[in-house]
Amino acid sequence: MNIGLLGFGVVGRGVYEITGARADMQVTKVLCLEDISLPDAQAVKNFDEILNDDTIDTVVEAMGGLHPAYEFVRAALEAGKNVVTSNKALVCTFYDELLPLAERKGLKFRSTAAVGGGIGWLSELERARRVQKLTQVGGIMNGTCNYILDNMTRLGLNYDDVLKQAQKLGYAEANPSTDVDGIDTWHKVILSANIAFGISLDKQTVPVAGIRNIQAKDVENFKAHGLVCKLISTAKCLGDTYSAYVQPTLVKEGEPEAAVPMNYNLITFLGDTSERMSFFGQGAGRYPTAYNVVQDLVDVLAGKGFYAPYGTKAAADNSEKLTWYVRGNWTEEAAETWDGAVVTKPVSVTQMHAWLKENPDAFIAAIC
Ligand code: HSE
Numbered sequence: 149m150n151i152g153l154l155g156f157g158v159v160g161r162g163v164y165e166i167t168g169a170r171a172d173m174q175v176t177k178v179l180c181l182e183d184i185s186l187p188d189a190q191a192v193k194n195f196d197e198i199l200n201d202d203t204i205d206t207v208v209e210a211m212g213g214l215h216p217a218y219e220f221v222r223a224a225l226e227a228g229k230n231v232v233t234s235n236k237a238l239v240c241t242f243y244d245e246l247l248p249l250a251e252r253k254g255l256k257f258r259s260t261a262a263v264g265g266g267i268g269w270l271s272e273l274e275r276a277r278r279v280q281k282l283t284q285v286g287g288i289m290n291g292t293c294n295y296i297l298d299n300m301t302r303l304g305l306n307y308d309d310v311l312k313q314a315q316k317l318g319y320a321e322a323n324p325s326t327d328v329d330g331i332d333t334w335h336k337v338i339l340s341a342n343i344a345f346g347i348s349l350d351k352q353t354v355p356v357a358g359i360r361n362i363q364a365k366d367v368e369n370f371k372a373h374g375l376v377c378k379l380i381s382t383a384k385c386l387g388d389t390y391s392a393y394v395q396p397t398l399v400k401e402g403e404p405e406a407a408v409p410m411n412y413n414l415i416t417f418l419g420d421t422s423e424r425m426s427f428f429g430q431g432a433g434r435y436p437t438a439y440n441v442v443q444d445l446v447d448v449l450a451g452k453g454f455y456a457p458y459g460t461k462a463a464a465d466n467s468e469k470l471t472w473y474v475r476g477n478w479t480e481e482a483a484e485t486w487d488g489a490v491v492t493k494p495v496s497v498t499q500m501h502a503w504l505k506e507n508p509d510a511f512i513a514a515i516c
């Protein structure tokens with residue numbers, strides 16, 4: 149396998165190093181805008197040098213961002229090259245174009261590192277759905293948010309200080325709002341649901357609330373009630389309908405999610421045969437992420453393409469009612485009052501996210 153590698157940042161360098169030690173694949177060209185010189189590959193600054201090179205059969209996209217990653221991946225598929233990417237925003241945003249295109253061209257398109265970094269989550273979903281009906285996917289999918297919430301909970305630190313630490317450690321995306329506002333998790337759960345349930349979820353019907361407004365006093369409230377706050381994604385298949393959302397969630401101390409430390413991920417599916425299966429590991433970082441890119445390359449060599457066939461469009465119905473912790477201007481009747489906050493009576497996910505849009509300074513968390 150001859151690989152054209154797009155990007156030589158955190159993940160790209162890792163892919164170059166791991167493939168360099170293998171006999172079955174080699175990176176022959178690297179697209180990198182900086183001046184670099186590599187012992188085993190040619191560094192190029194123009195993507196066309198990869199696109200028009202007929203000896204390159206597979207493109208690895210490790211640039212991140214939507215543009216020009218989308219244009220390059222699309223052109224690579226049009227030109228008959230297999231594609232492996234770690235870019236969840238790309239695959240989620242352009243799912244309806246890239247997946248049918250790869251199918252039409254009979255090409256291999258994989259993105260295991262896009263969800264869960266080093267966890268083989270999407271590959272496991274591919275295996276799981278072969279022998280059972282999956283009814284739910286989701287969990288802790290963003291290392292930066294977990295790092296912030298874990299440090300606030302265990303060490304009593306405040307939000308801004310821990311976010312700065314996460315940026316220094318390289319967990320956070322270039323624009324950390326992608327992490328803390330839940331967008332990264334939103335991309336990951338939509339992609340997971342598409343594969344698990346064989347659908348193409350309408351993204352506009354999946355609401356997302358992040359952790360930007362959490363304060364140390366909220367964490368004190370949670371501790372006083374034996375609860376731990378995590379950013380949790382949920383997607384359910386309810387017969388012929390689906391629900392999907394991302395939101396801060398209060399889990400009981402002692403639950404597996406409550407114990408997830410630092411920047412780790414814990415992702416779970418429920419299947420009608422296997423029941424609950426959870427996957428824990430490093431959700432980000434050079435070598436964990438590059439590891440799964442190389443796993444995909446091995447799968448491409450073995451003839452494996454995308455995890456599930458492209459499915460029909462589906463909208464999420466989030467009428468499910470939950471109780472919520474709300475710190476903000478909640479004027480409806482509450483079930484309980486906590487220090488400076490309330491616990492609501494049951495309110496639907498749709499209704500609570502709509503309220504949050506009108507009250508953007510509030511902090512909400514669903515109570516499990
Ligand atoms: N910023 C992401 C995270 C990187 O913190 O999980 C991996 O997708």
